[in-house]
Amino acid sequence: MDKWSELRTVYHVAKLGTVSKAAEALDMHRATVNRHIDMIESDIGGRVFIRHSRGYTLTELGQEVLQVAERTTEMLDNLTCRVNGANALIDGEVLLTLVPQMSVLVVDGVAQFRAQNPKCRVTIHGTYDLVKLEYGEAHVALRAGPKPDYPDYVVRHFKDLRFSLYGHDSYFRRHGAAAGSEDLDRHMFVLPPRDLTYIPFQGWIDNNVRQDQIAVIANSPPFHFQAVQKGIGLGFLPDFEVENDPAFNAVLTNKNDWYIPLWLVTHVDVHRTDKIQSFLQALTDQDNH
Structure with missing residues (x-):
């Protein structure tokens, strides 16, 4: 299917919610927008x-x-940025907001960005609050969950x-090792509260951990790490946080659904700027170097 223009139209209708707004943004007639949608639906058969009534x-x-349209748009935008801004100097500041303990996940990307753009300062603001990108409180947000x-x-x-x-090790020295899932009914646990919005392992806890x-119970991830480290009990920790410390031992390794997706979020008004595109690319590329 060779439908770059039609995919771009679908992208704008999806983002803006109505044919009229998409037509205005794309500087085309409403009938053309509708025709592009019809062509895409005809090609994919659905x-x-x-x-x-609302859009x-x-x-x-x-x-x-x-998702295909977004990837296509990103690739074309990145190509345009590279062509038009190859010799441009990126300066000023990029403000990234994230949950504090996740800062280690972006260090390599920030180092790569700074090496490529030594005139641009990166400010990282660790917070549990959801900052409002539409008010300019940050350029990029790293968010977890849905x-x-x-x-x-x-x-x-x-x-x-x-x-x-x-x-x-401090726990196992006092209580003995845990030999897999069949040997957990005699062990103690450090757990998050059940009312947190997104706990991927909550179902396992419900089925395997008694109240006694x-x-x-704590809603602070840093406390979870320290409590497990002090030997208070077994606990669920992000793999990256302990992978280089041999004193932490995995009793149950990651199951397929024990994960939380992380998202890089920008506001549409700044997303396509050379600075933000370069920063996002550095963060995305960091694991491939």
Whole structure:
């Protein structure tokens, strides 16, 4: 299917919500927008949008088409930036906001960006608050959990934050080793509260941990790390956080669904600037170097 223009049209209708807004943004007639949608739907053999009185909503198939359109748009934008800005000097500041303990995940990318753009300062703001990108509180946000769906945000998958159940040598010296899942009914646990919005291993906890096995409940990830390190109990920790410390031992290694997706989020008004594109590319490329 050779439909670059039609994919671009679908992208704008999905982001803006109506044919009229998309037509205005693309400087084309409404009939042309509708024709592009019809051509895409005819080619793939299914509905991309649900039409209703308030505008257009993506179908499940449309969500897949949108992912293709987003990748296509990004690649074309990146190419344009490289061609037009190859000799441009990037300066000023990039402000990145993230949960504090995730800062280690972007160090290599920040180092790469700084090497390429020595005149541009990177400011990293660690916070648990969701800053408002539309108010300019940050240029880029690294967010965890379900994919953000704010209409003016551009969202790119960064990586998956994977978890395993760990114990520390300080715990095993007092309580003995845990020999897999069949040997956990005599051990204690450090757990998050059940009402947190997104805990990928909550189902396992419900099925395998009794109330009398819970030593501590805390909603602070840094406390979880320290509590497991102090030997209070077994706990779920991100693999990256302990992978270089041999005193932490995985009792149950990461299951397929024990992960939280991480997203790089920008506002549409700044997303296509050379500075932000260069910064996003450095973060995305860091694991490939």
